[in-house]
Amino acid sequence: MGASWLGRGSTPPSNTCVSGFLPGRLQPVSMAQEFVNCKIQPGKVVVFIKPTCPYCRRTQEILSELPIKQGLLEFVDITTTNNMNEIQDYLQQLTGARTVPRVFIGKDCIGGCTDLVNMQQSGELLTRLKQIGALQ
Ligand SMILES: N[C@@H](CCC(=O)N[C@@H](CS)C(=O)NCC(=O)O)C(=O)O
Numbered sequence: 517m518g519a520s521w522l523g524r525g526s527t528p529p530s531n532t533c534v535s536g537f538l539p540g541r542l543q544p545v546s547m548a549q550e551f552v553n554c555k556i557q558p559g560k561v562v563v564f565i566k567p568t569c570p571y572c573r574r575t576q577e578i579l580s581e582l583p584i585k586q587g588l589l590e591f592v593d594i595t596t597t598n599n600m601n602e603i604q605d606y607l608q609q610l611t612g613a614r615t616v617p618r619v620f621i622g623k624d625c626i627g628g629c630t631d632l633v634n635m636q637q638s639g640e641l642l643t644r645l646k647q648i649g650a651l652q
Contacts, residue, residue: 548602552610556620559648561589564607564618568595571629575617578632583652584645622648 545553555562561584565572576591594600594616608614611625619626621644626635635641645651 546602546606548599548606551597551599552603552606555590555592556623558622559588559650560620560622561645561648561650562592562620563590564592564594564603564616566595566616567593569616571615572617575619575629575632578636579619582642582645584650585652588650621645621650 552564555564561579563572563575563579565576567573572591579589594603597603604614604616607618611618611627613628615628617628617632619628619632624644626632626644632641635644642651
């Protein structure tokens with residue numbers, strides 16, 4: 517088991533999540549960073565949530581009603597982790613905000629609930645979902 521790509525080149529396959537020092541990086545990757553990085557994937561919609569947050573619930577309603585392919589929509593409840601604050605710190609670093617929800621369409625963070633609602637109303641949401649191949 518372990519990182520079977522080691523020794524076969526300097527970089528892991530793009531779908532592999534690794535810990536420790538990533539190639540070309542000087543800083544070690546923290547558990548929180550690794551957790552978040554592994555969830556965010558090019559073809560997926562991922563939302564970091566807290567179940568008690570009304571904006572998160574609204575976001576879940578909106579996205580769950582859309583015809584997104586099976587397995588390509590994930591809600592990640594960060595309250596079940598033992599490093600929630602570090603995860604939020606990293607989300608702040610990545611996206612400019614540490615509030616939940618944080619919505620990722622593919623690798624891009626589109627913001628929170630208000631941003632999602634605006635994108636839905638403008639039609640941009642379906643366009644972006646189509647672009648990443650997430651629609652049925
Ligand atoms: N304008 C934001 C509001 C999000 C927001 O205020 N979320 C609250 C929870 S309901 C939050 O993250 N508070 C800080 C925290 O829980 O750490 C959005 O639309 O997503």
